[in-house]
Amino acid sequence: MDLTYTAAEEEFRDELRAWLRANIPEEWGRPEFWESLGDEESFRVRRDWERDKAEAGFAGIAWPTEYGGRGGTPGMKAIYDEEMVRANAPRTVNALGLTFLAPTVMAIGTDAQKKEIIGPLLRNEVIWCQGFSEPGAGSDLAAISTRGVRDGDDFVVSGQKVWTTNAVHGDKIFAMVRTEPGSQRHRGISMLLIDMHQPGVDARPLKQMSGASEFGEVFFDDAHVPVTECLGEIGEGWRTAMLLLSFERGASGIGQYTEFRRQYDEIAAVAKRLGRHRDPVVRGKLARVLTELECLRLHAMHVLTEVEQGRDLGFEASMTKLQWSETFQDLWEVFDDVLGEDATLDAVDGLDLRPWHAQSMWSRSVTIWGGSSQVQRNVTAERVLGLPR
Template identity: 70%
Template sequence: MDLSFTPDEERFRTQLRAWLADNVPRQWRSPSFWSTVSEAEAFELRRDWERVRYRAGFAGISLPREYGGRGGTPGMQAIHDEETARARVPHSVNQIGLTFLVPTVMAIGTDEQKRDIILPMLRNDVIWCQGFSEPGAGSDLAALRTVGVLDGDEFVVTGQKVWTTNAAHGDKIFTLVRTEPGSKRHHGISMLLIDMHQDGVEARPLRQMSGASEFGEVFFTNARVKVTDCLGGVGNGWSTAMLLLSFERGASGLAQYTAFRSQFDEIVAAAGAEQIDDPVLRQRLARRIVDLECLRYHAMHVLTQVEKGGELGAESSLTKLQWSQTHQQLWETFDDLLGPEATLARPRPDADMRSMHREAMWSRSVTIWGGSSQVQRTIVAERVLGLPR
């Protein structure tokens, strides 16, 4: 495992850090800022600022220049993720597409798909969302029932997706569809790239217990998509999805470590001296620090493997398990420290902790989406450790 970056990568860090200091609005650095604006306003603020970042050359760090990227190394991408988290830059409005779809397109997409998908996404001209889960097909994704019937050079798609991030803002959706009549389980599935601005596609928001509407549900009623808008080949949807999920589950942990470490400091500050002096709670805080440092070292291990040209494969499930459990346990410690006050949106008149309350609520979901912890443990047992079924 290599814990260092090259001189070129460190020069990139210095350049990026200086640019972020000059361009990230000062008010964004307050943890509570985003709780003071509406979801619609927050989306537009983030979208406009990301266009500024793209024009400055700080988007698509490790992507080839021919597709609008910077042509940097995996180490530069990791530094970018770490420094933007440190500067409290909000998540991209195109996070789903950039983190999961783009590397999949780069790996197995056609030249036309690379050209048509990547640059418009970097400029935020096209917002992508992901349509995997369905009612009755969540962790058991192979139970999906959305169907696509071939009609000439198009598929006619009918079905429903749920827990679709950014559904309300999505221009296009990459989604799993059963395109082979009568097929079962993992067979006969294709990953289709569907225009959401057409008759036959309806997106409805879903409000979460935190009050946010980040998710939505999507209904397809005879929506049409060209056969050429299939990623990975017709009938190869399951293997395409597994490749995409390896990028989702194995995404750089350095940004997560940096963000979680800041959250830890905020939790300690919010708890106050009386709670911190409790020896049992201090033990729990110490355990969280150990968890966070383990996450950092694992992130460097993964980055080392990527820089050597290795593929994440099933080992990406280890990353998903580690960061999601670490994040959830961190906010469980928040609950322990603040007690009943942790469940209130504004627990104290002298401290606006709405953002912390929302993060605590959100943390309940991270061990479910992207493959539940139970599913990830099964993958690790069978495909990494080689244990019998």
């Protein structure tokens, strides 16, 4: 058992901390600050800040240096995830590009794609959207109907994607498109890299139950994309998508733990302020959530160990997702229990509750996106436990 990081990893932590300390204004720690900026300005500030961070060498932590990454260890990536939360660093604006697209391009992209996609992505010159879900294809991804018809050296794309993160800020979208006419289910799909700044693409914001509009819908009406802008083989988009989604598997959950644990401590402070911290029922509920949070921390150490030992976590990633997302949702349920009959009010005892309510509403989404809890349970039951399909 060795729960420490190496000297080089701790040195990396110090460097990163110093940079973050020097480059994050104190007011960024207050949720009101970001709200006062509005969606547009907030996105721009985050986009620029993240570019500066990349230029300082704090991006693509575990990516090979040949792609502009830092060439760091999985431990450094875990430290990065942890320190970013501790420092109140803004959330990335290019999550889908960084987590999914870049490693897929490194694995199967053409040389041209590697050159054109990865560098600009790291510097936030291109914001990437993921075009998977459609009105008729949520959990059932193979039901997509967006189609691409070959026209000379282009595909002409028509259809609709929905619940697309950063839709209105997106520059390009990696989209699952049915390029073989009449094909069914997993066959005949291609992963096309579509320029969103063209007349045939219309991105509209969707207002979420939280009131924010981080996602949207993307309409394709004879959008053009060169056939060379296909990631993986034409017609093999399902295989590309499965590879792409597999890059979530190395994620340990340590970033989530760090964030949620801080939220737990904030909720505990609210409980004390309202005198609710002595209520035995509230104490029991908080302790139940804390138990799951600590398990998440240990699970993150387990995942990091497996990655460092060079083992593929395979479908175990579903467990990581279930543990963090369900626990996060439970945490915010308990927040309402702490508030009791005042749970829905904007303010209580001089406390502005709205930023917390925003977290609480957000927690309803995490058990849906990226594979709903029901899908994760199916995967766990069938692929890990071996129960029949």
